[in-house]
Amino acid sequence: MSSSPQSQESGATRRSLLASGAGVAIAGAAAGLTYAGRPGSVAAHQSSSGRGSSGSASAEPVPFRGEHQAGIVTPAQDRMHFVALDVVTKDPAELRLLLKEWTRAAERMTYGAEAAPGGVVGGGPYQPPADTGEALDLPPSNLTITIGYGPSLFDGRFGLAGRKPEALHDLPGFVGDDLDPARSGGDLCIQACADDPQVAVHAIRNLIRIGLGVISVRWSQLGFGRTSSTSTSQTTPRNLFGFKDGTANIKAEDSDALTKHVWVDPADVPGNAAWMAGGSYLVTRRIRMHIEVWDRTPLQEQEDIFGRDKAVGASLHLPVDKRDEFAPLDFEAKGADNQPRIPMAAHVRLAHQSQLGGIRILRRGYNFTDGSDGSGHLDAGLFFVAFVRDAHKQFVPMQQALARADVLNEYIEHTGSALFAAPPGLGTDDDWGTQLFG
Ligand SMILES: C=CC1=C(C)c2cc3[nH]c(cc4nc(cc5[nH]c(cc1n2)c(C)c5CCC(=O)O)C(CCC(=O)O)=C4C)c(C)c3C=C
Numbered sequence: 001m002s003s004s005p006q007s008q009e010s011g012a013t014r015r016s017l018l019a020s021g022a023g024v025a026i027a028g029a030a031a032g033l034t035y036a037g038r039p040g041s042v043a044a045h046q047s048s049s050g051r052g053s054s055g056s057a058s059a060e061p062v063p064f065r066g067e068h069q070a071g072i073v074t075p076a077q078d079r080m081h082f083v084a085l086d087v088v089t090k091d092p093a094e095l096r097l098l099l100k101e102w103t104r105a106a107e108r109m110t111y112g113a114e115a116a117p118g119g120v121v122g123g124g125p126y127q128p129p130a131d132t133g134e135a136l137d138l139p140p141s142n143l144t145i146t147i148g149y150g151p152s153l154f155d156g157r158f159g160l161a162g163r164k165p166e167a168l169h170d171l172p173g174f175v176g177d178d179l180d181p182a183r184s185g186g187d188l189c190i191q192a193c194a195d196d197p198q199v200a201v202h203a204i205r206n207l208i209r210i211g212l213g214v215i216s217v218r219w220s221q222l223g224f225g226r227t228s229s230t231s232t233s234q235t236t237p238r239n240l241f242g243f244k245d246g247t248a249n250i251k252a253e254d255s256d257a258l259t260k261h262v263w264v265d266p267a268d269v270p271g272n273a274a275w276m277a278g279g280s281y282l283v284t285r286r287i288r289m290h291i292e293v294w295d296r297t298p299l300q301e302q303e304d305i306f307g308r309d310k311a312v313g314a315s316l317h318l319p320v321d322k323r324d325e326f327a328p329l330d331f332e333a334k335g336a337d338n339q340p341r342i343p344m345a346a347h348v349r350l351a352h353q354s355q356l357g358g359i360r361i362l363r364r365g366y367n368f369t370d371g372s373d374g375s376g377h378l379d380a381g382l383f384f385v386a387f388v389r390d391a392h393k394q395f396v397p398m399q400q401a402l403a404r405a406d407v408l409n410e411y412i413e414h415t416g417s418a419l420f421a422a423p424p425g426l427g428t429d430d431d432w433g434t435q436l437f438g
Pocket residue numbers: 239241243244245246247248249285287288289306308329347348351352353361381382384395398399402412
């Protein structure tokens with residue numbers, strides 16, 4: 001587990017918080033993780049290694065409450081279901097109440113309980129079940145549920161205009177963008193990540209169900225394989241171009257980098273926007289990757305495009321027998337042809353902090369495949385997710401540099417985009433409605 005503040009809470013504290021704050025009866029807490037809300041013991045479902053496929057310990061659920069929201073520096077789980085929603089009610093009280101109900105349901109599901117007391121069958125035969133049931137026998141699987149608010153939520157419909165953080169305004173267009181409005185924007189978002197896809201999908205489905213009449217789905221995205229490590233405890237996964245992705249990412253253990261680049265500082269959000277202190281801005285970009293074209297590209301060209309080798313993920317300046325994934329990139333090193341060993345338009349050079357005045361971001365993206373496009377090509381790519389302290393000061397200049405010159409652009413296309421303010425974590429008796437509306 002990460003060394004994030006959430007994970008420092010003891011299991012006993014979390015269980016008692018859950019019992020009081022979320023109305024979930026915990027049976028036999030002393031004897032282990034048996035949650036009465038959902039039949040079956042978490043311990044009984046644990047893999048023999050005690051580790052989920054994300055490489056993080058899976059015996060304990062990820063704490064829902066804490067200084068920061070879970071699902072940001074939590075070791076990236078293997079699966080993601082992300083949904084962007086629009087608010088359809090005109091009544092701020094309904095939105096506020098929904099956020100409170102979502103808090104309760106999200107906390108319960110994070111701990112492996114049904115979305116609501118009574119859940120799947122406890123409500124009796126004459127009403128629809130309060131939980132859809134497909135996760136009934138499954139362990140929590142490191143589920144995290146992370147909420148975010150889009151710029152449009154603060155447009156005046158709900159009396160929130162005065163609480164809008166200054167940095168929460170739409171991203172500009174970038175050279176080469178081919179954005180689909182039906183895959184972009186949104187009043188709200190919910191990111192559910194877990195090591196079991198059914199657990200992530202169940203969480204999103206039940207939150208949508210609870211919001212019937214208050215919100216509607218704008219777009220959603222499933223991710224099947226993480227493309228980042230967010231903790232030094234994790235191995236680096238590979239993207240659909242076959243390269244290790246996440247090597248130089250900000251890691252949960254680097255608290256100085258998190259403070260500088262990821263968490264919103266109180267000084268960033270004075271006055272009525274102070275509710276965002278300790279939060280982070282969440283950027284999504286749905287990036288289609290033209291994998292059929294890539295698959296016809298020679299290895300050396302592929303490696304020059306990223307600036308790292310394919311086998312190890314090491315900087316190209318290192319000799320083959322000294323390749324180390326985590327050795328620093330050397331942008332000055334030249335090859336036998338006297339040309340930079342990491343080409344001037346290589347992806348890692350353009351995205352590196354040394355070329356961007358020290359800018360860094362926390363990446364937390366996922367591979368996706370959404371069927372095919374009718375022309376015999378897979379609609380596959382990277383659902384890019386980044387968490388930053390200020391998207392306009394970090395993501396925007398970085399993406400501008402990439403859009404302008406990255407050789408990778410020949411093989412990719414940005415088809416969706418969104419920005420959300422992900423609030424800080426919740427204290428013991430807090431809920432998302434009170435946190436947002438004050
Ligand atoms: C605006 C930010 C970025 C976008 C968009 C982006 C898209 C993208 N990246 C890859 C694959 C790799 N990226 C790698 C490194 C890397 N990428 C970004 C930013 C964006 N990438 C950063 C900040 C970095 C780290 C740079 C550094 O400091 O060294 C790598 C190398 C391994 C790694 O460090 O993670 C790969 C591989 C794809 C395929 C893609 C769009 C589809």
